[in-house]
Amino acid sequence: MELTVLGCGDAFGNGGRNNTSFLVSDKDERILIDCGATTLIRLKAEEIDLDEISTIIISHFHGDHFGGIPFFLISSMFENPRKNPLSIVGPKGVAKRVYELQEAMYAGTAAKTLEMDLTYYEYEQGKAITIKDKVIHAWEVDHSLPSIPHAVRLEWRGKSVAFSGDTSWTDNLVPLSKGTDLFICECNFLDKVSFGHLGYSELLEKHSAFDTKQLWLTHMADEVIEAKDLKINRLSDGQKLII
Template structure:
């Protein structure tokens, strides 16, 4: 399994980073895990062929994770002239949220006659799914239910498991999310300031022993976290980073 982090930033592009956008390549499967507002720029910069991506999977519906969906769809319709089927997956309500986002960004677009088939799939905790040949498990996270349900995911293929928290404060659900994973990509927005809907490094460090994974990568870092450049046991994500599991 290969994970390319095209976007590792927070909602505000702190440090000049793109919004969250992860490309997962597993066997013949190609999917995007989150597609934040700046993701079309990131994907174009990286030369990614969007037509080879069969699936978009979202953790929640904030713009820095979900905001490029309308542009992705219109690019497929009018630029790449996609013919390949596309699956759009995510928490409960994904189809309603997608249509609402299309209409908000490009009025009238929600009624487009698409050149390609679109299938919507809800992925929920306790109901495993398979997307693009990858086994997906969802876990409830603690972030902002107005933009949710907010979820983290375990992605497993070929005996390898990649875990991703999405946005969340500390929750004990991070423990089964990480358990036995080859790598955990986890948000770490602040250094030691505790927030109700984001994780800080001090809290993460206090719970490090609960997370049964050999590799933790920190992402979604805000200015406070980025200001701390000292060596850490964990790896800091950056745009263009590639993880091979």
């Protein structure tokens, strides 16, 4: 199984990086973890058939994490009509949020999403979501409350991938990481401690509590991207990881 980093940037595009989106692939199916505004562009660059993407998992309702869904859907409706069903998994109210965003971005197209083979699933704390052979867990985290922030974990075909979403330190990151093959953790700052995002210095002190085979940093400001000799690996756009 492979993970392609479609985007690992922050909301401000620091480092010239694309919005957050990770593509998890095996030989015949693909899953998106987050779908930031630049996601369709990156999928086209990777020559990915959208119809092979069965599931989109959304961590929270900020544009750099779910703002790419309207572009994904208009391509799936008009450019290359989907033949396969699509599941969108996200925080409470995800169906309403996607519908409203679709209409705001491309007026008149939201109603057409109701004609698609599209199923929505909402997170419930402590309850797993099962979609065929995929199991998705979500933990509440500490970020902008109106965005309904969650960390997410995908268990699929014997592998597990976790993503912190956007958050400051929360003990929920520890069970999120437990036994994972890959854990992608946000790290917006170098030394700063601020609500809503993690800093490298803080994470360096606490990351030994994580139980994962691979730990990688994402959502980095320039100061983290440019820092020398960090002890935790940093992602870059276009990178591919074997899970």
